[in-house]
Amino acid sequence: MPTTLDTAALSLGAQKLAQAKEFLRSSPLEAWLLVVRESKDRPDPSLRLFTEQDFTWNSFFLVTPGRSAALVATFDAPDLERSGLFDEVRTYKEGARAALVSLLGELNPRSIGLNFSKDDALADGLTAGLKDSVEEMLRGTPLAGRLQSAEQLVALLRGVKLPIERELIRSAVDETEGMFDRAAREFRLGMSAREIAGVFHREAARAGVPTAWSSRHCPTVTIGPNAAIGHVSPGDERIDRGCVVHVDFGIVRSGYCSDLQRAWYVAGEGDAAAPEPVRRAYAAVVGGIELAAGALIPGTPGWEVDLKVRTHLTSLGYPEYAHALGHHLGRAVHDGGGVLGPRWERYGRAPYEAVREGHVYTLEPSLHLPDHGLISLEEDVAVGPRGAEFLSRFPRELPVLTLS
Amino acid sequence: MPTTLDTAALSLGAQKLAQAKEFLRSSPLEAWLLVVRESKDRPDPSLRLFTEQDFTWNSFFLVTPGRSAALVATFDAPDLERSGLFDEVRTYKEGARAALVSLLGELNPRSIGLNFSKDDALADGLTAGLKDSVEEMLRGTPLAGRLQSAEQLVALLRGVKLPIERELIRSAVDETEGMFDRAAREFRLGMSAREIAGVFHREAARAGVPTAWSSRHCPTVTIGPNAAIGHVSPGDERIDRGCVVHVDFGIVRSGYCSDLQRAWYVAGEGDAAAPEPVRRAYAAVVGGIELAAGALIPGTPGWEVDLKVRTHLTSLGYPEYAHALGHHLGRAVHDGGGVLGPRWERYGRAPYEAVREGHVYTLEPSLHLPDHGLISLEEDVAVGPRGAEFLSRFPRELPVLTLS
Numbered sequence: 017m018p019t020t021l022d023t024a025a026l027s028l029g030a031q032k033l034a035q036a037k038e039f040l041r042s043s044p045l046e047a048w049l050l051v052v053r054e055s056k057d058r059p060d061p062s063l064r065l066f067t068e069q070d071f072t073w074n075s076f077f078l079v080t081p082g083r084s085a086a087l088v089a090t091f092d093a094p095d096l097e098r099s100g101l102f103d104e105v106r107t108y109k110e111g112a113r114a115a116l117v118s119l120l121g122e123l124n125p126r127s128i129g130l131n132f133s134k135d136d137a138l139a140d141g142l143t144a145g146l147k148d149s150v151e152e153m154l155r156g157t158p159l160a161g162r163l164q165s166a167e168q169l170v171a172l173l174r175g176v177k178l179p180i181e182r183e184l185i186r187s188a189v190d191e192t193e194g195m196f197d198r199a200a201r202e203f204r205l206g207m208s209a210r211e212i213a214g215v216f217h218r219e220a221a222r223a224g225v226p227t228a229w230s231s232r233h234c235p236t237v238t239i240g241p242n243a244a245i246g247h248v249s250p251g252d253e254r255i256d257r258g259c260v261v262h263v264d265f266g267i268v269r270s271g272y273c274s275d276l277q278r279a280w281y282v283a284g285e286g287d288a289a290a291p292e293p294v295r296r297a298y299a300a301v302v303g304g305i306e307l308a309a310g311a312l313i314p315g316t317p318g319w320e321v322d323l324k325v326r327t328h329l330t331s332l333g334y335p336e337y338a339h340a341l342g343h344h345l346g347r348a349v350h351d352g353g354g355v356l357g358p359r360w361e362r363y364g365r366a367p368y369e370a371v372r373e374g375h376v377y378t379l380e381p382s383l384h385l386p387d388h389g390l391i392s393l394e395e396d397v398a399v400g401p402r403g404a405e406f407l408s409r410f411p412r413e414l415p416v417l418t419l420s
Numbered sequence: 421m422p423t424t425l426d427t428a429a430l431s432l433g434a435q436k437l438a439q440a441k442e443f444l445r446s447s448p449l450e451a452w453l454l455v456v457r458e459s460k461d462r463p464d465p466s467l468r469l470f471t472e473q474d475f476t477w478n479s480f481f482l483v484t485p486g487r488s489a490a491l492v493a494t495f496d497a498p499d500l501e502r503s504g505l506f507d508e509v510r511t512y513k514e515g516a517r518a519a520l521v522s523l524l525g526e527l528n529p530r531s532i533g534l535n536f537s538k539d540d541a542l543a544d545g546l547t548a549g550l551k552d553s554v555e556e557m558l559r560g561t562p563l564a565g566r567l568q569s570a571e572q573l574v575a576l577l578r579g580v581k582l583p584i585e586r587e588l589i590r591s592a593v594d595e596t597e598g599m600f601d602r603a604a605r606e607f608r609l610g611m612s613a614r615e616i617a618g619v620f621h622r623e624a625a626r627a628g629v630p631t632a633w634s635s636r637h638c639p640t641v642t643i644g645p646n647a648a649i650g651h652v653s654p655g656d657e658r659i660d661r662g663c664v665v666h667v668d669f670g671i672v673r674s675g676y677c678s679d680l681q682r683a684w685y686v687a688g689e690g691d692a693a694a695p696e697p698v699r700r701a702y703a704a705v706v707g708g709i710e711l712a713a714g715a716l717i718p719g720t721p722g723w724e725v726d727l728k729v730r731t732h733l734t735s736l737g738y739p740e741y742a743h744a745l746g747h748h749l750g751r752a753v754h755d756g757g758g759v760l761g762p763r764w765e766r767y768g769r770a771p772y773e774a775v776r777e778g779h780v781y782t783l784e785p786s787l788h789l790p791d792h793g794l795i796s797l798e799e800d801v802a803v804g805p806r807g808a809e810f811l812s813r814f815p816r817e818l819p820v821l822t823l824s
Contacts, residue, residue: 054541056633057465057752070634072651072754073766089766090742091650095637098653109742111765132548134556137458144536144551145544145569152538165549229460230474233499246495247476249502338494338513348461350476361515362477362493 029066029101031178033084039172041081047125048166050077051146060131060141062170064271064347069095074112074149077102080123087115113153120159128159129166135364138352139170171353175344176374181272182398185345185376186407188269189276189396193409195219196265196278203261203280205419209237209250216265228266228273228349235265241389255419258284260294260389266349273349275378276408277394283418290414297383297391298414300332304381305395308341308356309404312371312397318356319367325381326358334383340367342378345396351376375399376407433470433505435582437488443576445485451529452570454481455550464535464545466574468675468751473499478516478553481506484527491519517557524563532563533570539768542756543574575757579748580778585676586802589749589780590811592673593680593800597813599623600669600682607665607684609823613641613654620669632670632677632753639669645793659823662688664698664793670753677753679782680812681798687822694818701787701795702818704736708785709799712745712760713808716775716801722760723771729785730762738787744771746782749800755780779803780811 026034040048052060056070063077073089085104086096093107108115120128130150131141142150154160177185199215216235220227227234232249239253239261255261259282266275279298281290289295304325311321322341330336340357343350354369356377371377377399382392393411397404430438444452456464460474467481477493489508490500497511512519524532534554535545546554558564581589603619620639624631631638636653643657643665659665663686670679683702685694693699708729715725726745734740744761747754758773760781775781781803786796797815801808 054752054754054756057463057754058541058544059461059463061461068634069636070651094648094650094652108766109764113765130548132552134549134553136549137462137547140462140547140549142548143541143544144534144546144548145538145540145571147548148536149538167549230472232473244498246498247474248498348458350458350461352458361517362512 027101028178028180031180032065032173033079033101035176035178036079036169036173037081037084039169040079043129043169045127045129045164045166045169046080047120047123047127048079048129048169049150050079050131051075051142051150053146058143061138061348061352062131062141062174065173067096067099067101069099074146076112076116076119078119078123080125083123085119087112087119116153117157117159120154121157126162127164128162129169130163131170132165133167133170135366136167136171136352138174138348138350139165139167141170171369174346174351175353176372177346177376177398181346182374182376182407184270184272185274185396185398188267188272188274189407191223191225191269192265192267192274192276195223195267196263196276199263200278200280200415200417203255203282203417203419205255205257205282207255209239209243209253212237212261212263213250216263220267223267225267225269228268228275235263238262238390241384241386243389245384245390255282257282257419258287260385260391262390262392264394271347273345273347275345275349275394275396277380277392278411279391279393279414281414281416283416288416288418290416291388293385294388294391295414297334297385300329300334301381301383301391301393302412304328305379305393305410308379308381309397309406312377312399312404314371314373314399314401316371317368318354318371319359321356321371322358322367329381329383337382339382342380345376345378371399373399373401377404431505432582432584435584436469436577437483437505439580439582440483440573440577441485441488443573444483447533447573449531449533449568449570449573450484451524451527451531452483452533452573453554454483454535455479455546455554457550462547465542465752465756466535466545466578469577471500471503471505473503478550480516480520480523482523482527484529487527489523491516491523520557521561521563524558525561530566531568532566533573534567535574536569537571537574539770540571540575540756542578542752542754543569543571545574575773578750578755579757580776581750581780581802582778585750586778586780586811588674588676589678589800589802592671592676592678593811595627595629595673596669596671596678596680599627599671600667600680603667604682604684604819604821607659607686607821607823609659609661609686611659613643613647613657616641616665616667617654620667624671627671629671629673632672632679639667642666642794645788645790647793649788649794659686661686661823664789664795666794666796668798675751677749677751679749679753679798679800681784681796682815683795683797683818685818685820687820692820692822694820695792697789698792698795699818701738701789701792704733704738705785705787705795705797706816708732709783709797709814712783712785713801713810716781716803716808718775718777718803718805720775721772722758722775723763725760725775726762726771733785733787741786743786746784749780749782775803777803777805781808
């Protein structure tokens with residue numbers, strides 16, 4: 017994001033906190049209150065933007081344009097104090113209510129954003145009972161009626177990546193591309209989807225990084241036309257001549273995710289090239305991604321970008337893909353905020369969010385050929401002032417493997 | 421728990437689902453509805469009782485005394501269907517509302533429990549915005565007014581361990597005891613708290629298990645009287661003659677946690693035994709744990725157990741410990757439900773919950789001696805019909821180390 021702050025010397029957590037203060041300056045919210053307890057088991061993903069520390073008891077993190085303050089139980093305080101992250105750390109022993117009312121009362125914000133959101137899972141960090149607790153703590157004070165959703169602020173803060181965040185994603189993507197290269201060199205005829213997944217798991221273990229989503233279905237491996245599609249554990253389908261192999265895989269490196277899909281055609285006996293329907297489908301997917309990259313202009317609503325690609329594919333005679341064109345990518349593999357997706361009920365308001373400079377998206381149109389299988393690519397791109405920059409390699413030619 | 425079901429042949433997840441159905445038979449709730457989305461980043465810890473699978477889109481898991489059903493987006497379905505865990509798996513594509521209303525309408529429960537709770541973080545698995553979404557989906561249907569907190573059911577289900585769960589905790593505890601033994605053999609004069617933590621991290625890595633809470637402060641290592649107390653990263657304090665070394669550490673093994681504290685006295689020059697105040701304090705802590713174990717009779721409210729130990733220590737002239745005597749232990753290190761703690765605001769209603777057969781607790785009274793440091797033990801116990809059974813070794817004699 018084009019921040020005006022000189023934050024280069026600060027830790028990434030401190031830079032994100034400075035960014036939050038900056039976004040609050042032009043926000044309808046006068047304060048943002050992040051509340052967690054047992055944060056290891058009930059994490060608010062926004063807390064991880066600032067600190068890796070976990071907090072056991074009710075813990076309050078208040079940010080205003082000019083100030084940040086934390087209120088935590090005595091036992092949770094020492095590490096937070098040492099980190100120097102918050103301008104102020106207050107503590108309580110038996111109960112937080114009085115200290116919370118007093119902290120908020122001093123700043124007296126006219127609107128206080130909490131992390132709840134119907135449409136944005138990553139901005140929905142506050143649990144339902146804890147929200148009730150906060151409301152109860154403020155009952156009878158002038159602060160009671162001032163609680164609002166902070167979803168717009170959280171979407172900005174998660175969505176608009178700082179340069180250092182974009183580079184961390186790029187580095188996760190780079191490493192993942194290398195894993196795809198090495199894995200594909202191990203493909204053999206008769207190898208099962210489960211064995212292919214094992215190769216990727218070995219790559220991740222060797223690099224000492226977790227997979228970007230549950231390793232049960234990361235990677236998702238789809239071989240041929242009969243494999244189940246979706247978030248599915250790899251099965252017993254095996255690589256055969258003339259089949260399409262498709263892999264969806266990502267890692268987390270230094271807290272940031274990659275998310276890539278690659279497809280290969282396994283040459284049949286005597287045919288070095290893929291059949292025309294496969295080549296045509298791959299070219300349609302590539303064309304869709306080109307279209308999307310060109311459409312990622314700041315200010316464009318996500319659904320418009322999706323619709324361009326959706327229409328491109330249907331106009332070529334393919335069925336609509338049953339998912340969104342792409343999603344934000346960051347600390348979470350589905351990083352929340354808007355989505356480059358259709359205006360379907362399940363996406364709520366997310367498709368209406370506008371693309372912004374600093375956003376990082378996946379682009380992943382897909383086709384399923386009944387005779388050949390899943391043809392899909394997934395590229396990771398960053399939005400600049402005039403369009404998208406590819407963080408991934410975007411293989412425009414279908415790779416054909418001649419295996420033994 | 422004394423289940424009457426023949427569940428031994430089922431997976432642990434299926435056993436817990438059977439246990440949920442059984443608890444629902446005598447619950448004021450007629451149905452339990454667990455709702456998640458982006459469950460990797462926004463997990464409901466109760467979902468993990470049944471499955472390790474993650475779900476991307478709004479996903480609904482409904483349990484009644486006689487039936488279980490899941491409603492998930494098409495892409496999330498295949499693995500869940502294969503698992504056979506739920507009696508029925510339904511899917512939706514564009515939006516879940518119609519399918520949810522129809523599923524609930526068929527069963528027509530008069531009360532539906534959702535996972536929200538002001539007092540119990542582990543029963544507060546539903547996020548605030550997602551709760552709003554569910555309410556919105558049911559608006560205008562007869563189901564709208566029937567949503568309630570499922571906290572009592574969740575507390576039972578997490579709290580009352582099946583025999584296999586108790587054995588998994590015992591096995592995590594056993595392994596942790598071995599780690600403590602080996603680590604203590606590596607203690608040397610001049611070794612820092614941070615280096616001690618490193619020894620425990622190496623033990624965990626060698627066993628291929630994660631620490632039970634953030635490895636930033638698992639273990640917590642406290643050397644001498646001047647170290648910060650609480651959930652603190654280990655610092656530069658070093659082992660010296662005549663000091664007390666205290667370690668709080670746990671692991672997760674097969675999904676279940678251990679949580680132990682051990683203390684050692686490092687012999688001074690020429691004195692093989694610990695000074696009298698240290699011995700007296702250790703004996704007071706041991707006595708407190710004995711008292712607690714005897715008081716863990718099914719039906720006793722948690723605060724009564726805590727009060728016995730608290731009074732025991734204050735009657736000996738020590739200050740009150742600034743925390744609870746103990747907490748549930750299970751899949752989470754603070755496994756939710758009640759607490760063996762004082763009736764302080766921050767514990768809400770948790771101290772009023774009664775001890776039950778099948779509960780597993782930590783017992784961890786602590787003392788801080790201004791001249792010597794933290795004297796505390798933490799034992800893990802399971803509640804049987806007539807009192808507590810120790811899962812840990814409970815070292816009743818203060819170990820004295822003669823180091824070089």
